[in-house]
Amino acid sequence: MELLERAHELEAQGFDVLHMEVGEPDFPVAAPIIEAAKVALQRGLTQYTSATGLPELRSAVADYYNKLGVKVRAEQVVITSGASGGLMLLAAALLNPGDLLQVTDPGYPCNDVFAEAVGASVVRVPVSAQTAFQPTLKDLQARWSEKVRGVLLASPANPTGTMIARSAMEELCAGLPDDAFLIVDEIYQGLVGEQPEYRTALSVSSRPIILQSFSKYFGMTGWRLGWLVLPDELVDGVRRLAQNLFICPPTVSQYAALAAFSPGAMEEHERRRRIFRERTLRLAEGLNALGLTVPALPDGAFYLYSDVSAAGLPASAFSRRLLEEFHIAATPGLDFGEYQNERFVRFACTVDLGVIDEVLSRLKAAVSRFQAS
Amino acid sequence: MELLERAHELEAQGFDVLHMEVGEPDFPVAAPIIEAAKVALQRGLTQYTSATGLPELRSAVADYYNKLGVKVRAEQVVITSGASGGLMLLAAALLNPGDLLQVTDPGYPCNDVFAEAVGASVVRVPVSAQTAFQPTLKDLQARWSEKVRGVLLASPANPTGTMIARSAMEELCAGLPDDAFLIVDEIYQGLVGEQPEYRTALSVSSRPIILQSFSKYFGMTGWRLGWLVLPDELVDGVRRLAQNLFICPPTVSQYAALAAFSPGAMEEHERRRRIFRERTLRLAEGLNALGLTVPALPDGAFYLYSDVSAAGLPASAFSRRLLEEFHIAATPGLDFGEYQNERFVRFACTVDLGVIDEVLSRLKAAVSRFQAS
Numbered sequence: 001m002e003l004l005e006r007a008h009e010l011e012a013q014g015f016d017v018l019h020m021e022v023g024e025p026d027f028p029v030a031a032p033i034i035e036a037a038k039v040a041l042q043r044g045l046t047q048y049t050s051a052t053g054l055p056e057l058r059s060a061v062a063d064y065y066n067k068l069g070v071k072v073r074a075e076q077v078v079i080t081s082g083a084s085g086g087l088m089l090l091a092a093a094l095l096n097p098g099d100l101l102q103v104t105d106p107g108y109p110c111n112d113v114f115a116e117a118v119g120a121s122v123v124r125v126p127v128s129a130q131t132a133f134q135p136t137l138k139d140l141q142a143r144w145s146e147k148v149r150g151v152l153l154a155s156p157a158n159p160t161g162t163m164i165a166r167s168a169m170e171e172l173c174a175g176l177p178d179d180a181f182l183i184v185d186e187i188y189q190g191l192v193g194e195q196p197e198y199r200t201a202l203s204v205s206s207r208p209i210i211l212q213s214f215s216k217y218f219g220m221t222g223w224r225l226g227w228l229v230l231p232d233e234l235v236d237g238v239r240r241l242a243q244n245l246f247i248c249p250p251t252v253s254q255y256a257a258l259a260a261f262s263p264g265a266m267e268e269h270e271r272r273r274r275i276f277r278e279r280t281l282r283l284a285e286g287l288n289a290l291g292l293t294v295p296a297l298p299d300g301a302f303y304l305y306s307d308v309s310a311a312g313l314p315a316s317a318f319s320r321r322l323l324e325e326f327h328i329a330a331t332p333g334l335d336f337g338e339y340q341n342e343r344f345v346r347f348a349c350t351v352d353l354g355v356i357d358e359v360l361s362r363l364k365a366a367v368s369r370f371q372a373s
Numbered sequence: 374m375e376l377l378e379r380a381h382e383l384e385a386q387g388f389d390v391l392h393m394e395v396g397e398p399d400f401p402v403a404a405p406i407i408e409a410a411k412v413a414l415q416r417g418l419t420q421y422t423s424a425t426g427l428p429e430l431r432s433a434v435a436d437y438y439n440k441l442g443v444k445v446r447a448e449q450v451v452i453t454s455g456a457s458g459g460l461m462l463l464a465a466a467l468l469n470p471g472d473l474l475q476v477t478d479p480g481y482p483c484n485d486v487f488a489e490a491v492g493a494s495v496v497r498v499p500v501s502a503q504t505a506f507q508p509t510l511k512d513l514q515a516r517w518s519e520k521v522r523g524v525l526l527a528s529p530a531n532p533t534g535t536m537i538a539r540s541a542m543e544e545l546c547a548g549l550p551d552d553a554f555l556i557v558d559e560i561y562q563g564l565v566g567e568q569p570e571y572r573t574a575l576s577v578s579s580r581p582i583i584l585q586s587f588s589k590y591f592g593m594t595g596w597r598l599g600w601l602v603l604p605d606e607l608v609d610g611v612r613r614l615a616q617n618l619f620i621c622p623p624t625v626s627q628y629a630a631l632a633a634f635s636p637g638a639m640e641e642h643e644r645r646r647r648i649f650r651e652r653t654l655r656l657a658e659g660l661n662a663l664g665l666t667v668p669a670l671p672d673g674a675f676y677l678y679s680d681v682s683a684a685g686l687p688a689s690a691f692s693r694r695l696l697e698e699f700h701i702a703a704t705p706g707l708d709f710g711e712y713q714n715e716r717f718v719r720f721a722c723t724v725d726l727g728v729i730d731e732v733l734s735r736l737k738a739a740v741s742r743f744q745a746s
Contacts, residue, residue: 028417029419034414034415034417037410037625038411038414041407041410041411041414042407044401044402045595046402046593046595046596047397047595048397048594048595049595081454081458081597081619082620084618084619084620085454088461088618092490097471097492098470109617110617110618114617117490117491117614117618118491119470119492220419221419221420221421222418222419222621222623222624222625223623224454224597224619224620224622224623224624241486241490244482244486244487245457245461245483245486245487245490246454246455246457246458246597247455247457247597248595248597249597250596250623250626251594251595251596251597252410252595252596252625252626
């Protein structure tokens with residue numbers, strides 16, 4: 001957040017800051033979604049809905065999985081107020097004060113706050129480039145203890161964009177204790193390369209609890225809409241919590257999201273997926289050429305986790321000087337955990353190819369200067 | 374919820390069920406709000422906003438208080454994902470595992486779940502008609518203990534519609550321990566009679582933390598938007614929690630809500646306020662005439678808490694038979710707490726006067742039949 005404030009200050013001073021820190025797609029929302037929202041407004045469809053969301057939207061989500069070859073019933077789907085709302089429901093349903101939740105380091109920094117909000121806390125499991133920044137069953141077992149209730153992993157992950165390999169996912173689903181939960185954050189599901197090993201963790205096993213969002217692949221960030229796919233035995237408890245803690249997800253967003261699965265919108269989402277992929281690969285190639293190595297090429301999302309140690313600076317200093325001297329905002333590893341956090345910087349490809357080329361050109365100058373100093 | 378399901382079953386069988394259980398205004402959203410939402414969609418204003426909400430909306434909320442003669446600065450206002458989101462933020466900010474929160478019995482049933490979600494729990498303070506279902510300082514002191522961190526009161530309250538008297542509010546603000554918090558749920562603020570003793574608790578004292586909503590007076594239920602007015606020292610902590618737990622409130626709802634304060638929308642809200650008041654008084658008069666006494670005439674909201682003991686049945690049986698035999702859905706006291714919960718039934722005046730007259734006519738028959746059996 002300090003970085004963002006400083007970036008805005010520099011912009012206010014007239015500098016052309018290149019924003020590589022933004023975790024929000026840079027495309028406008030697909031037209032059919034906007035149209036559906038307008039129709040809902042016109043029809044006055046703005047009342048409370050059922051706490052678990054519009055039945056037709058739950059069905060549409062189930063269909064989305066069915067088309068991926070995975071059997072999901074509408075009753076297992078709970079529409080939430082963003083993936084944030086979904087994670088709050090899961091934390092409240094699955095964790096009690098004193099409980100522990102395993103997360104990866106690096107990982108999405110807000111996860112800790114959800115655990116802490118319900119009186120639990122996280123156990124950070126360090127993951128490195130050797131395993132594409134994803135944990136193996138052994139890594140989790142090594143940090144297991146009496147108080148660990150379950151695991152929250154992301155695939156594709158933030159800040160690395162890497163997916164859990166199919167074999168690793170199979171191993172986790174088979175090998176974790178029976179009474180432990182396994183949440184797979186698939187917020188970036190869909191935003192992947194051409195041949196992902198699997199489309200959703202549910203195609204590997206029915207065990208994972210899925211945390212999803214309309215924000216990334218579907219581009220609906222400010223609409224605050226996501227969903228959960230739950231095992232049957234969790235649905236009642238989560239519904240009760242949703243009724244009490246949220247009343248319902250935003251209504252107009254729900255009607256709009258029905259159109260997110262329409263052929264027209266899906267075509268647009270696929271077009272954007274390809275663009276994100278092209279940008280990510282272009283930046284990865286450029287970073288590697290500059291020695292700012294991307295040790296695990298992302299499978300998806302729009303992030304690159306780049307090892308900046310060749311520049312001769314800790315990542316936090318690299319990031320600070322990059323902003324001050326070269327007007328590029330990128331997020332230092334510190335924001336994603338403790339493990340190797342002074343080696344890595346995250347670049348978000350939420351800018352077009354022209355900006356990425358300009359970023360690479362400035363980075364080249366930056367690396368020369370930093371190495372010389 | 375069972376009541377609601379049964380009501381829908383009866384409707385499916387062709388019965389004309391009168392819905393006196395619905396806590397949602399029955400008016401369409403005021404036209405300027407809908408128009409503002411459409412303009413936001415047209416302009417593509419659907420990205421994430423700042424976690425505390427659009428600066429211009431925070432200012433508009435501050436202005437709303439300034440017009441009521443209360444000094445509030447935009448920096449104290451945090452826009453939330455419904456009052457539900459606001460209450461979650463307050464629970465996470467103010468309560469730790471093992472802490473206690475005082476609430477009234479009867480009161481809003483979801484409050485308990487927010488406390489429990491963060492590992493705390495509630496202490497129910499019984500309130501009766503003698504004090505218009507609001508606690509005195511002495512009532513709270515009598516149930517105080519080491520572990521109590523603060524109090525959550527509602528004014529006007531659900532299920533009774535009563536406000537905390539000005540003198541009682543003064544006493545509470547002066548007399549509660551200095552390190553205790555006092556949250557005043559003003560979700561029904563604005564929906565009051567012609568001459569309320571005060572318009573907001575902030576006009577009595579700067580002490581209360583205010584929990585507010587765009588759902589009731591402003592009629593924006595499914596938009597999931599509310600706000601908090603915080604003392605300065607809480608703002609930073611709540612903002613950090615909001616960033617992590619919510620990212621931001623729904624964006625289109627925020628742009629729409631800017632129009633909720635426009636003269637045209639305010640005129641419409643005032644018109645509705647008068648209609649709710651007329652309905653409430655009409656039903657209260659009728660209930661009193663039938664011996665289903667409303668012992669504390671509501672100051673606001675659209676609820677009546679009616680003592681049905683004259684009908685000779687516990688409130689839960691009264692409510693069940695009323696639905697089965699007379700097709701009126703009304704919420705039994707059980708849903709709002711434990712104290713005297715078999716004496717009271719809540720009627721929500723979210724139906725027009727014609728329905729209220731029909732409700733009274735059916736109630737007359739019901740009372741005769743119940744008394745005879």
